[in-house]
Amino acid sequence: MTTQVLQKPIDLPISPRLAKNVRRHVLERVIEFILMLAALSAVATTIAIVVILLYESLSFFEHVSIIDFLTDTQWTPLFEDAHYGILPLVSGTLTTSAIALGVAIPLGTIGAIYLSEFASHRTREIVKPILELLVGVPTVVFGYFALLFVTPLLQMIFPELPGFNMLGPGIVMGIMIIPYISSVAEDAMRAVPMSMREGSYAMGATRFQTAVRVVTPAAISGIIAAYILGISRAVGETMVVALAAGQQPNLTFNPMESAATITAYIVQVAMGDLPHGSIGYQSIFAAGLVLMLMTLVFNILGHITRKKFRETY
Amino acid sequence: MVTTTSPIKAESRDLNFYYSNGHKALKGITMPLYEKRITALIGPSGCGKSTFLRCFNRMHDLYPGNSYEGQIVMHPDNTNILDNGVDPIEVRMRISMVFQKPNPFPKSIYENVAYGLRVRGERNKRAVDDKVEEALKGAALWDEVKNRLHDLAFNLSGGQQQRLCIARALATDPEIMLFDEPTSALDPIATANIEELMSELRNKLTILVVTHNMQQAARVSDYTAYMYLGELIEYDDTDRIFTNPSRKETEDYITGKFG
Numbered sequence: 001m002t003t004q005v006l007q008k009p010i011d012l013p014i015s016p017r018l019a020k021n022v023r024r025h026v027l028e029r030v031i032e033f034i035l036m037l038a039a040l041s042a043v044a045t046t047i048a049i050v051v052i053l054l055y056e057s058l059s060f061f062e063h064v065s066i067i068d069f070l071t072d073t074q075w076t077p078l079f080e081d082a083h084y085g086i087l088p089l090v091s092g093t094l095t096t097s098a099i100a101l102g103v104a105i106p107l108g109t110i111g112a113i114y115l116s117e118f119a120s121h122r123t124r125e126i127v128k129p130i131l132e133l134l135v136g137v138p139t140v141v142f143g144y145f146a147l148l149f150v151t152p153l154l155q156m157i158f159p160e161l162p163g164f165n166m167l168g169p170g171i172v173m174g175i176m177i178i179p180y181i182s183s184v185a186e187d188a189m190r191a192v193p194m195s196m197r198e199g200s201y202a203m204g205a206t207r208f209q210t211a212v213r214v215v216t217p218a219a220i221s222g223i224i225a226a227y228i229l230g231i232s233r234a235v236g237e238t239m240v241v242a243l244a245a246g247q248q249p250n251l252t253f254n255p256m257e258s259a260a261t262i263t264a265y266i267v268q269v270a271m272g273d274l275p276h277g278s279i280g281y282q283s284i285f286a287a288g289l290v291l292m293l294m295t296l297v298f299n300i301l302g303h304i305t306r307k308k309f310r311e312t313y
Numbered sequence: 314m315v316t317t318t319s320p321i322k323a324e325s326r327d328l329n330f331y332y333s334n335g336h337k338a339l340k341g342i343t344m345p346l347y348e349k350r351i352t353a354l355i356g357p358s359g360c361g362k363s364t365f366l367r368c369f370n371r372m373h374d375l376y377p378g379n380s381y382e383g384q385i386v387m388h389p390d391n392t393n394i395l396d397n398g399v400d401p402i403e404v405r406m407r408i409s410m411v412f413q414k415p416n417p418f419p420k421s422i423y424e425n426v427a428y429g430l431r432v433r434g435e436r437n438k439r440a441v442d443d444k445v446e447e448a449l450k451g452a453a454l455w456d457e458v459k460n461r462l463h464d465l466a467f468n469l470s471g472g473q474q475q476r477l478c479i480a481r482a483l484a485t486d487p488e489i490m491l492f493d494e495p496t497s498a499l500d501p502i503a504t505a506n507i508e509e510l511m512s513e514l515r516n517k518l519t520i521l522v523v524t525h526n527m528q529q530a531a532r533v534s535d536y537t538a539y540m541y542l543g544e545l546i547e548y549d550d551t552d553r554i555f556t557n558p559s560r561k562e563t564e565d566y567i568t569g570k571f572g
Contacts, residue, residue: 195416198375202370202372203405203429203432203482204429204433204485213431213432217420218418220419
């Protein structure tokens with residue numbers, strides 16, 4: 001009897017639930033295709049941007065040598081005596097970004113540590129939405145805030161500070177970036193398993209020691225990701241610097257001076273009425289290319305650091 | 314009753330414990346721990362044995378809304394470690410803990426063991442070096458890691474990680490060590506290592522161990538407590554619990570009729 005049972009029954013139809021269902025099959029393929037399109041749209045846009053930047057920059061570099069572009073210390077494409085040295089724009093971008101990150105990284109990190117490790121559930125529920133509201137404020141508002149509030153405030157401390165300067169917008173940009181950094185870093189810290197915190201407390205550590213010596217190192221990879229996001233935001237930010245940092249390209253790293261950033265120059269030209277195809281017009285693509293490469297370099301550096309510090313637990 | 318010549322190291326007196334949702338997880342537990350002996354807590358899941366263990370280092374304080382009633386008194390100084398005036402950090406300085414799953418910190422092997430000394434503010438490098446070596450030897454891990462003390466602790470195997478956690482707990486010279494199912498995430502060989510280590514540690518300190526594994530309780534412990542639904546059903550010499558328990562419930566659990 002036992003052998004009979006084990007024998008495979010012949011001619012028994014397979015269960016209808018397992019039979020190939022044409023309608024379901026087609027539906028699955030359609031959904032798969034739609035999902036792929038959605039994913040591709042971002043990739044395609046990126047590729048299109050790179051192609052256009054490269055194409056337009058190429059005709060720019062037919063007129064301007066790359067060596068001049070990288071070494072000339074003046075950027076005056078719209079003047080009679082045109083100079084095409086990108087350095088003044090790069091210095092403006094780096095200076096404002098550095099100020100912004102100098103504000104955003106410490107405050108964002110401290111905010112994340114507070115929200116993740118110290119704040120009670122109730123406090124977190126109140127503070128987080130307010131921080132996220134900050135993200136929703138249009139950058140043009142931040143720009144005027146820098147120009148009409150922060151700069152005059154700074155002028156009380158530094159009377160010689162010009163109306164357009166890099167310090168004011170740098171600080172405001174930093175405040176603007178805090179919620180990006182604190183939110184991503186906080187998520188990373190909250191993802192650290194409770195067992196690790198318990199291990200630290202069980203050794204007699206205080207809350208602060210646990211937060212700084214155990215949770216932060218455990219979440220460092222995510223915290224660095226938050227910094228990368230912040231850097232990209234700072235380097236690419238346009239409105240605040242265009243409004244409050246001035247639009248004179250100026251090769252300086254002194255935050256007390258006015259200067260133009262790459263983004264500010266691009267807006268300035270794009271909103272003016274330069275004829276298409278002129279060198280001045282093409283210069284914004286070259287500038288855009290430099291901006292993109294800068295962001296790319298920061299991203300790659302950040303990625304390498306993240307990998308180096310990546311912890312598994 | 315337990316037959317012993319050892320003095321009492323700590324004892325819970327009529328201990329009740331409530332979780333923040335109001336659940337009464339421990340009901341009037343009165344039970345002594347004897348110095349330099351291993352006491353095992355056994356019982357089915359949810360019986361409160363881990364909850365009881367975690368009262369000893371005030372781990373429940375980490376989560377808001379939990380509350381204790383009654384006392385856990387440590388000897389010889391007669392301190393009630395559940396008293397509101399007692400700083401839980403002070404308690405944890407005297408009573409250390411090894412967890413169910415190895416939970417090393419994202420640091421080097423050396424820094425993991427040195428952690429307890431660092432949070433106590435020890436800065437003398439020589440003193441830390443000596444303590445780290447002593448603790449790693451005490452946890453039978455020194456020979457395996459002495460040449461790579463500065464490697465990340467995550468690179469160790471699960472059994473080694475658990476011994477590292479024991480070394481970490483040992484480095485601060487605790488009076489009592491709590492083990493919360495220390496081998497449930499380990500393979501049989503690593504389990505045997507940890508059990509052997511516990512027997513050795515018995516010369517130095519008082520141990521309270523929660524285990525799901527009755528053979529383990531029988532192998533390593535001097536005294537065994539059987540808990541069920543938050544109550545202490547029976548507490549006796551391990552030999553007697555496993556051969557001739559006085560309560561019917563204990564016998565049913567030991568013999569596998571239930572649980």
